[in-house]
Amino acid sequence: xxxxxxxxxxxxxxxxxxxxxxxxxxxxxxxxxxxxxxxxxxxxxxxxxxxxxxxxxxxxxxxxxxxxxxxxxxxxxxxxxxxxxxxxxxxxxxxxxxxxxxxxxxxxxxxxxxxxxxxxxxxxxxxxxxxxxxxxxxxxxxxxxxxxxxxxxxxxxxxxxxxxxxxxxxxxxxxxxxxxxxxxxxxxxxxxxxxxx
Amino acid sequence: xxxxxxxxxxxxxxxxxxxxxxxxxxxxxxxxxxxxxxxxxxxxxxxxxxxxxxxxxxxxxxxxxxxxxxxxxxxxxxxxxxxxxxxxxxxxxxxxxxxxxx
Numbered sequence: 001x002x003x004x005x006x007x008x009x010x011x012x013x014x015x016x017x018x019x020x021x022x023x024x025x026x027x028x029x030x031x032x033x034x035x036x037x038x039x040x041x042x043x044x045x046x047x048x049x050x051x052x053x054x055x056x057x058x059x060x061x062x063x064x065x066x067x068x069x070x071x072x073x074x075x076x077x078x079x080x081x082x083x084x085x086x087x088x089x090x091x092x093x094x095x096x097x098x099x100x101x102x103x104x105x106x107x108x109x110x111x112x113x114x115x116x117x118x119x120x121x122x123x124x125x126x127x128x129x130x131x132x133x134x135x136x137x138x139x140x141x142x143x144x145x146x147x148x149x150x151x152x153x154x155x156x157x158x159x160x161x162x163x164x165x166x167x168x169x170x171x172x173x174x175x176x177x178x179x180x181x182x183x184x185x186x187x188x189x190x191x192x193x194x195x196x197x
Numbered sequence: 198x199x200x201x202x203x204x205x206x207x208x209x210x211x212x213x214x215x216x217x218x219x220x221x222x223x224x225x226x227x228x229x230x231x232x233x234x235x236x237x238x239x240x241x242x243x244x245x246x247x248x249x250x251x252x253x254x255x256x257x258x259x260x261x262x263x264x265x266x267x268x269x270x271x272x273x274x275x276x277x278x279x280x281x282x283x284x285x286x287x288x289x290x291x292x293x294x295x296x297x298x299x
Contacts, residue, residue, distance in 0.1 A: 001284045009275040016205045033208045040256040043203035054215045059236050061219020079217040111298035134296050137289030140267025143251035144288030148281045150244035163245035170246035176255045183246040190242035196286030
């Protein structure tokens with residue numbers, strides 16, 4: 001719901017919101033696109049931010065491929081439903097055998113896909129009917145969604161310091177750099193720290 | 198073509214390409230510990246930056262408004278281990294309430 005509403009609140013049409021959920025199908029990337037465009041960023045900044053967030057799905061694919069062992073059209077479908085949830089559930093079944101892993105992946109992937117898309121449509125239509133989005137708190141729903149997505153990743157002191165530093169950096173750069181760039185720049189902070197550590 | 202369409206289609210194409218490439222490249226290409234570590238850090242950096250920019254700015258200008266209340270309530274909800282939909286909903290409701298009073 002939150003995504004569909006956020007997309008429409010930031011100027012996307014209902015159709016575009018639904019296409020993002022159907023085709024991109026990766027929550028963080030989708031929120032990033034509408035967030036960056038909504039903040040006045042260019043299409044290129046929005047795509048770059050969303051794609052940097054999408055790189056983790058590539059790694060999930062690497063992890064899942066040997067378990068699923070699929071080719072052709074089935075691999076295309078498997079790729080599309082390779083997200084945080086499906087990979088997480090599948091790996092949680094590892095001790096119960098390869099069949100449980102496959103089941104976990106496919107059921108979670110399809111289940112999330114169906115509900116995510118239905119709720120996107122509902123949220124987008126709802127937001128379209130609202131008018132002034134601030135009166136319904138949608139301007140706060142988007143940052144709250146980002147916060148909810150990052151929160152489970154802040155597992156240690158190092159992660160929390162990185163998060164706060166990137167937040168402060170992005171705020172400090174917002175009046176200086178074109179919209180969208182302060183966000184993308186933090187990805188490079190993460191890359192440099194990851195290389196050194 | 199509008200920026201909205203370019204962003205929608207561009208993001209979708211790259212998102213799928215990334216997912217599909219993961220399923221198709223040899224495992225050893227991406228299993229390097231450094232790549233794994235960077236991969237864990239990038240979402241933390243980007244999502245934190247997005248939280249901040251979306252809460253405290255509008256069109257490249259810094260500002261403090263009802264969103265601060267929404268964000269604060271979301272933080273409290275997360276500390277109380279609320280589920281994701283409740284976090285978003287509580288932020289929206291509190292922010293809307295402040296917007297009406299101000």
